[in-house]
Amino acid sequence: MKNELIHLNHISKSYDGKIVLDDLDLTIHENEFVTLLGPSGCGKTTTLRILAGFETPDKGSVIFEGRDITSLPPNKRQLNTVFQNYALFTHMNVADNIAFGLNIKKKPKSYIEDKIAYALNLVGLTGYEKRSVTTLSGGQQQRVAIARAIVNEPRVLLLDEPLGALDLKLRQDMQYELIRMKNELSITFLYVTHDQQEALTMSDNIVVMNQGYIQQMGSPESIYNEPENAFVADFIGDSNLFPAIFEKDELITIDGAPFPCVDTGFGTKKPVDIVIRPEDVDLVEKGKGLVSGVVTDLIFKGVHYEMCVDVNGREWVAHSTEPCAVGNEVDIYVHPFNIQVMNKPASEDEEAVRTDE
Amino acid sequence: MKTKYKGLKRLYIALIFIFMYAPIALLIVQSFNSSKSRGHWGGFTLDWYRSLFTDASIGEAFTNTILLALLSSVISVILGTAAVIYMSKLKKSPRTILMGVTNVPMLNADIVTGVSFMLLFLTLRIQFGFVTILLAHITFNIPYVILNVMPRYRELNPHIYEAALDLGASPVYAFFKTVLPEIMPAILSGGLMAFTMSIDDFIITHFTAGAGVHTLSTKIYSEVKLGIKPEMYALSAMIFVTVLLLLILVNRVPAKADAHGKEAV
Numbered sequence: 001m002k003n004e005l006i007h008l009n010h011i012s013k014s015y016d017g018k019i020v021l022d023d024l025d026l027t028i029h030e031n032e033f034v035t036l037l038g039p040s041g042c043g044k045t046t047t048l049r050i051l052a053g054f055e056t057p058d059k060g061s062v063i064f065e066g067r068d069i070t071s072l073p074p075n076k077r078q079l080n081t082v083f084q085n086y087a088l089f090t091h092m093n094v095a096d097n098i099a100f101g102l103n104i105k106k107k108p109k110s111y112i113e114d115k116i117a118y119a120l121n122l123v124g125l126t127g128y129e130k131r132s133v134t135t136l137s138g139g140q141q142q143r144v145a146i147a148r149a150i151v152n153e154p155r156v157l158l159l160d161e162p163l164g165a166l167d168l169k170l171r172q173d174m175q176y177e178l179i180r181m182k183n184e185l186s187i188t189f190l191y192v193t194h195d196q197q198e199a200l201t202m203s204d205n206i207v208v209m210n211q212g213y214i215q216q217m218g219s220p221e222s223i224y225n226e227p228e229n230a231f232v233a234d235f236i237g238d239s240n241l242f243p244a245i246f247e248k249d250e251l252i253t254i255d256g257a258p259f260p261c262v263d264t265g266f267g268t269k270k271p272v273d274i275v276i277r278p279e280d281v282d283l284v285e286k287g288k289g290l291v292s293g294v295v296t297d298l299i300f301k302g303v304h305y306e307m308c309v310d311v312n313g314r315e316w317v318a319h320s321t322e323p324c325a326v327g328n329e330v331d332i333y334v335h336p337f338n339i340q341v342m343n344k345p346a347s348e349d350e351e352a353v354r355t356d357e
Numbered sequence: 358m359k360t361k362y363k364g365l366k367r368l369y370i371a372l373i374f375i376f377m378y379a380p381i382a383l384l385i386v387q388s389f390n391s392s393k394s395r396g397h398w399g400g401f402t403l404d405w406y407r408s409l410f411t412d413a414s415i416g417e418a419f420t421n422t423i424l425l426a427l428l429s430s431v432i433s434v435i436l437g438t439a440a441v442i443y444m445s446k447l448k449k450s451p452r453t454i455l456m457g458v459t460n461v462p463m464l465n466a467d468i469v470t471g472v473s474f475m476l477l478f479l480t481l482r483i484q485f486g487f488v489t490i491l492l493a494h495i496t497f498n499i500p501y502v503i504l505n506v507m508p509r510y511r512e513l514n515p516h517i518y519e520a521a522l523d524l525g526a527s528p529v530y531a532f533f534k535t536v537l538p539e540i541m542p543a544i545l546s547g548g549l550m551a552f553t554m555s556i557d558d559f560i561i562t563h564f565t566a567g568a569g570v571h572t573l574s575t576k577i578y579s580e581v582k583l584g585i586k587p588e589m590y591a592l593s594a595m596i597f598v599t600v601l602l603l604l605i606l607v608n609r610v611p612a613k614a615d616a617h618g619k620e621a622v
Contacts, residue, residue, distance in 0.1 A: 054519055074522040075531075081523045087516035091538040100534075101524035152524060 002029035005188055006051065006156065011060035013046055020046045021057070022212040028156075028190060033182055035191045035199040038209035039235070044192045047209075048158050051190065052081050064155075080149035081158040085165065086141045088133045094120075094144055095129040101152040119147035122181060139170045146181070156188040163198065175201050196236045200224060208232050224277075229342055233275035240276040240316055245269060246341060255312055257291045259334060263341040273342045280338035281318035283307065289331025295324050381597055388590035405591040415592065418576040421487065422556055425572060429494035430551035434544055436495070437502025441510050444503075456507070463500040470497060471564030478565065485567030493565040494558065498551035505547030509540050546607055553603045556596070 006028040013021040021043045028034050036044035049055040051062060053074030061070045069077060080101070089097050095116050102112045120126050123143035128136075133144060142162060149157055159178075163171045179202055182189050193199055199206050200220045208215040208223060208231075216228045227233035233241055244252045249264040252274060266272055286292060293311035305323045309316045309330060316332060324330060388406070392399025409415055440459070444452050462470060474493045483489055517539065521531035537544075559574035566575055573596055577589050 052519075052523060054522075074519070075525045075527060079523075081520070083516045083520060085514060085516060087514055087520040089517065089521075089535050089539075091541075100521070100526075104525045104530070148520075148524070 002031065004028075005030045005032075005065060006190075007063040008047065008051070009061045009063055011047070011050060011057045011062070013043075013050065013055065013057050020212050021050075024060070024212065024214060026207060026214065026217075028188060031186055031188055033179070033189045033191065033202055033204045035193060035203040035206045036209055037193060037196060037199040037206050037235075038215075039194055041211075042209040043212040044194075044209050045160055048081075048160055048190065048192050051156075052079055052158055053077050078155045079158055080152050080154040080156075081160065082142075082145050082149050082162045084161045086145040088141055088144060088148070090132075090134050092133070093129070094125070094131050094133055094136075097133060097144055098148045098151055100148060105152075115151045116147075119151045122150070122184065123147045124177070138165055139174065142166065142174065146178075150181070150185060150187075154187060156190060159189065159191045161193055162191075163193075163195075171198070178202060200236070208235065210235075226340055227275055227342065229345055230273045230275075231345075233273075233340070233342065238278050238317060238319075240278065240281065242274055242276075242314065244272055244274045244341075246272045250336070252339065252341065254291075255314060257311075259290055259339060260336040261339040261341060262336050263339070266341055266343070271344055273344060275340045275342065276334055276338060278306065278317045278319040279304070280334060281309075281316055282333045282335075283309065283318055283320060283322075283324050283330045284333050286329055286331050289333040291332050293330060293332060295326050295328045295330060298323055298326050384590055384597070385594045388587065388594045390587070393587060405587045406595075409588045409591050409595075412588065414571070415573075415576060415588070418571040418573050421570065422572040422574075425487075425491055425494055426552045426555040428491055429498050429555045430548045433495045433498035433502050433551050434548045437499045437547065438506055438540070438544055440499070441503055441506045444507070445511055456503075459500045459503050462497055463504075467558070467560040468564075471561040474561065475564040485565065486570050489565045489567065490562050490570065490572070493561050494555045497558070497561060498554055501550045501554060502544075502547035505550060506540060506543045509543035513539055549603060549607045553600055553607065556603070557600055 004027055006026075008024055008026040011021050011024045012019070024043070024047065026047070036047055038044050046055060050057050053069075053072060053076075057070065061068050063069070064078070089100065092100075098116050098119055099112050102115060107115075116129060117126070120128060123146055125140060125143050125147070128140070128144075133141060136144065142165075145162070146157075163174050166174060175198060178189070178191075191199075191202065200223075203220055205217065206220055206223050207217050210231055216223055216232045218226075223232065224236055227236060227239075230241055233239050242254050244254045244259075246252050246263075246266040246268070247258070248268050249266075250261055252259050252261050252272070254274070261274075282289075283295075291311050293309040293316065295307055296310045296315070297306075297308035299306045300323075301319075304319045304321050307318045307320065307324050309318060309332060311332065318332070387395060389401050389403070390398055391402035391404065444455050447455065471493075474489070474496075478485060478489050513536065517535050518531055521535045522528065526534065557574075559578065562572050563575055563578065566572070571579070573592060577592055580586055580589050
């Protein structure tokens with residue numbers, strides 16, 4: 001198993017009486033790409049700032065390699081941050097920005113020059129040493145910000161929505177770049193974003209947060225395929241999120257219609273939530289499915305078509321490469337494996353999130 | 358029709374400038390007039406300027422003026438910048454109140470400020486002299502510095518300071534290496550404005566200066582009371598040109614800073 005590097009030990013934080021983090025407990029292992037994912041105001045940036053040392057938790061402690069660093073100032077921590085708006089020093093050129101941390105550590109001149117060249121090569125900006133940072137594009141400024149952080153050889157690189165200000169194409173390119181850099185540098189990345197696609201693409205582990213709580217932790221696959229509650233299911237990807245009755249092991253009913261599933265152990269006749277991904281909803285000929293409905297909407301999405309099907313007043317969303325015209329009567333079939341059964345939310349907070357949508 | 362209109366507009370502008378600058382132009386012309394009587398032109402001369410530079414009391418007044426302007430602008434820049442940093446950390450309403458409080462001395466009539474200072478120094482039994490003028494100048498200069506530095510500081514990316522800490526800088530190093538250079542253009546223009554205001558001031562200086570201590574403006578005033586000497590025209594003309602040059606400089610500094618800021622966006 002990998003070494004434990006960081007442990008956020010039961011952290012709580014509130015501003016002006018408003019709770020931002022509530023008893024957050026999180027372990028990050030060496031050489032992992034961990035993403036904190038959640039809507040704005042969920043506490044993910046605060047978590048990052050506590051780790052970087054810009055905020056002090058009200059309760060709990062920050063453990064780094066077994067050492068309590070809760071009260072250590074940011075300039076004494078072996079972490080470096082890439083800020084959302086880059087925070088480059090605009091009165092310095094690219095090389096001086098990158099050398100900032102190394103100059104403080106009083107590294108020899110030749111070492112600094114080598115490091116600058118190495119970092120610029122890594123971020124694909126070789127030859128930009130003497131350029132003023134104000135003349136660079138957003139993507140280039142972002143790369144300088146990353147170079148400025150990594151030359152210090154931090155144990156952990158903290159990234160606060162670093163791609164938020166870039167356009168879609170550039171963002172996708174930078175996602176691959178970041179994965180490549182992470183593999184090349186073999187350091188731990190802690191990444192904060194509200195973009196679920198970004199999280200799924202890059203992470204080894206995703207931590208889904210909402211209202212100061214961790215909703216679910218796990219690999220991108222497990223978060224996507226086996227969401228633990230309605231919030232996670234709704235936040236990650238499109239989904240059909242329905243209330244259902246867990247009749248008995250391996251059988252649920254949605255609005256009275258029976259659907260075989262693979263889950264067991266939820267009891268009998270118990271209300272649950274279920275999630276079915278739109279790509280797992282198969283539209284089949286009438287008489288060959290589990291329930292019948294009428295296609296009410298058809299949208300071309302590029303890779304696939306999105307169809308809305310009205311089944312006794314409940315709207316199902318289906319994705320398919322085959323279009324199905326509006327007005328057609330169709331049956332719906334779902335493979336038992338593709339029905340994810342979840343307990344009803346225990347807290348009112350989670351419920352509130354659902355009704356907001 | 359349109360061209361006639363245009364001619365009128367130009368005439369109007371010309372009249373404004375004539376009214377504004379005629380007195381000063383006359384002063385400058387007179388400073389080169391070799392005749393002691395102001396009624397007629399006795400030929401061009403630089404004598405008045407020459408005797409100005411050989412007059413020891415005027416030399417002393419000049420030194421005082423420059424020293425006052427330098428000291429008061431440097432000290433008010435330091436105090437004003439510190440005030441800006443503190444004020445921007447405040448919440449909105451206390452900040453607005455503080456801004457208002459600092460702006461009042463700028464709008465207040467100079468004579469009121471001057472008399473108030475005189476009263477204060479009398480009450481505190483402080484010996485009138487160079488120090489009292491300096492204290493007064495620092496006080497009326499601080500608002501100009503705050504007014505210049507505040508907007509620049511507030512549009513500064515707050516993460517710049519944090520980024521420096523993050524890269525291992527101590528708080529003091531981070532401030533001097535990252536925050537200060539970013540707001541330097543505003544500090545310079547604030548300082549230049551303070552410098553100009555200090556050179557320019559007569560009324561407040563008049564009320565806070567003791568016997569025997571003169572700046573150029575109080576010197577001119579006391580000379581004029583005794584009957585005008587043409588040297589005073591020369592001196593006034595030089596003060597005018599100096600202040601004009603400084604003002605041009607003040608206006609150029611923020612223009613450059615803005616261009617810099619726009620590139621960054």
